[in-house]
Amino acid sequence: MKKLLIALAFCLPVLAWAESGKIDFVEYKLDNGLHVILQEDHTTPNIIVSVMYHVGSKNENPELTGFAHFFEHLMFEGTKNIKRHEFDKYVTKVGGNLNANTFFDRTYYYELLPSNELALGLWLESERMLHPTIESIGIKTQKDVVCQEMGQSRDNRPYGRLLTETLKKAYTVHPYNHDVLGKEEHIRNASDQDFIDFHNTFYVPNNAVLTIVGDFNMAEAKKLVHDYFNDIPSGAPVVQPTIVEPKKTAEVRDTAYDNIQMPALIMAYHIPGITSNDMYAVNMLNTLLAQGQSSRLYSTIVNDKQMAMELAAMPLPLEQPGLSIVLALPNMNVELSQLENEIDKEIDKLQKEPISDKEFQKLQNQIENQLVSSNATIEDRAYNLAQAYTYFKNTNEINEELAKFRSITKEDLQKAAKKYFTKDNRLVLYYLPKK
Structure with a gap:
């Protein structure tokens, strides 16, 4: 029982x-x-x-x-x-x-x-x-x-x-x-x-x-x-790392090899830390780009053009500046460079054209559903409360988060896309099978 x-x-x-x-x-x-x-x-x-x-x-x-x-x-x-x-x-x-x-x-x-x-x-x-x-x-x-x-x-x-x-x-x-x-x-x-x-x-x-x-x-x-x-002795104050990653001024391109059969494309954009106000827009952009089969990248590149068998975009939610990673696995006879170009086109469109009211409303609904679901169990809430205090030093972030997402405008999304999803702010990694 x-x-x-x-x-x-x-x-x-x-x-x-x-x-x-x-x-x-x-x-x-x-x-x-x-x-x-x-x-x-x-x-x-x-x-x-x-x-x-x-x-x-x-x-x-x-x-x-x-x-x-x-x-x-x-x-x-x-x-x-x-x-x-x-x-x-x-x-x-x-x-x-x-x-x-x-x-x-x-x-x-x-x-x-x-x-x-x-x-x-x-x-x-x-x-x-x-x-x-x-x-x-x-x-x-x-x-x-x-x-x-x-x-x-x-x-x-x-x-x-x-x-x-x-x-x-x-x-x-x-x-x-x-x-x-x-x-x-x-x-x-x-x-x-x-x-x-x-x-x-x-x-x-x-x-x-x-x-x-x-x-x-x-x-x-x-x-x-x-x-x-209460009687457990405290320790010396803990100081978190103060090392700052230099701001990127040029695209980094590299290749890695692994024991795999299918190549993969990784595009990693540098984004702010989890407590930055910009992270609300960045998270929404990741949802817009590649969360679910109706998202922009998935519907265009996987469903319509059938250039990739799988595609995802996810932010790495880190306390200090982290990464937003786009990962794509190409279909047969599709070069990684072709796949990269198609992704670039969608990101370029995001930077130049504001999203429609209908798509923006859908995005807001998705975010709200995610937040409600993320606190649906006592296990979820225990973790989220602890994380809010650990990172934000503000436990009430758990209640303020939805309002902060709702305050993001279509213009904010476009600004964030122009600021963070740029070529000179990213790593492009071709992940290839060992020969």
Whole structure:
């Protein structure tokens, strides 16, 4: 029964906030700097307990890459009071589940639990934060695990290195120039002390956000949060990287080879960081260009002219200036240069001709639907609330985002297209089969 109720939490719409258009929450800081966000939702008897640490691959030493992803795994090894390989069993035996993920700017852990297990979720995350087990046997085990993952999900997988090669060629100095998995030799050769130092720098309460969303009592939650987390010592202030990628003044063109059968075209445009006001227009442009089969690039190049078998445009939502990537796989007998020219024509049209009222209304509807859907479950909201504070230092961004998108005009879209989707602001990468 508990598993069924937990499953329902992922399926049922959250009617209260959907009707009001606002997500109500409470937030505050503990004495050690831990930011706490609490959002009640009594739709189903479940809760999410999550912690987001403001550390990702961009925070790594360029000679020791892959550490943030490594700790995504290592922090499940156990703690002073939890034996090795026992962490997840505390959750699964009460019918819950748990997971974690790492990105360029943050690492995120969460437990989905029955609502009567709030204390369990808080105890687990406080254990993980206060005294995780970082010792030779666990480090050796996770070195094997993450290096195997590099091979399975990236190095030995068709097109697995596509993003890796794009980042490496798009960035010259910024730490976004390496992917989240990092290099195997860096993980293999790192010492135990290297990992301990990384942990002590970043996995501290003053560099984290604790979020609880779901069916709980506010007064009880506040007391439990204080009891489990307030006495955890804070660390030194964490300073995010200040390296600025030089402004591009000329198109970068390159070629990469992989064990693939079909070539691919990548066009990566430099865009502002996620907190920039321009990102609202950039996101809308990506939706307009290639989200869904009725989008401009897809309908013209894939459906009408049948020059590509697949085409997508997606922004890489990064805290600091990121990329908007157009990816296309050509049909047989279509050269990458031909495909590139057709994409250029559509982008050029976007820069020179304002979109119609009908297309603009459709675009606004798509964006609104995306935002509503993105907050439809307690899991989604826990993540979005944590990200809003981590990146924007404004948790209420979760409520302000829709109005900011609605404020974008057709003229704003045209300006953004002219500013960011230009040839001198992009990487064009031909991703080819090895001969």
